[in-house]
Ligand code: ADP
């Protein structure tokens with residue numbers, strides 16, 4: 001299975017992509033997670049990426065394509081689920097070239113649709129566990145003990161790019177840079193439109209059906 005998740009920030013790509021990867025034994029490849037790890041480890045790439053990410057802007061295509069090349073070469077052969085990649089036309093074209101060289105192809109593109117106002121509410125109230133990554137929503141699904149993870153007891157934190165003005169910019173960047181690649185995948189007949197404004201299980205069932213069909 002070679003799947004791409006499209007969809008604006010806050011549409012649930014991470015949650016659904018992880019679950020799909022688990023169900024089908026494929027590799028979950030999140031460029032956002034890889035970049036955040038690089039920031040934590042204070043690598044040269046991390047220091048460079050942080051400036052763009054803190055502002056809610058995209059990290060340059062050459063950095064992202066470098067990450068993806070490495071991931072595909074080391075983990076690509078058992079199937080993969082891209083979460084947060086590609087995000088620009090140049091990335092989509094770069095991916096196409098890489099896949100061709102490796103004799104691979106994309107089997108499905110999942111486009112998660114959620115209204116902007118719902119996205120803003122989700123991200124504004126989002127907290128994450130710094131140990132296991134479980135996410136909570138302080139309005140809808142708060143943790144049982146106010147600042148500890150229910151699953152592992154880890155510390156909870158807010159992503160610095162979940163601040164209101166940065167969320168607005170991330171949505172704007174999505175409309176300008178990422179939305180145009182929807183047509184690229186539509187014209188290849190790979191696109192599945194999924195309503196992401198439902199409960200997690202319902203969304204997952206639709207996605208599982210779409211990748212199977
Ligand atoms: P979200 O989808 O909620 O914005 P991600 O974790 O996917 O969260 O991405 C967080 C940030 O990481 C983005 O705002 C961007 O700065 C950077 N990033 C992640 N993936 C890419 C990519 N494919 N191209 C450019 N920048 C990226």
Ligand code: ZN
Nearest residue numbers: 129132149152
């Ligand atoms: Zn946890």
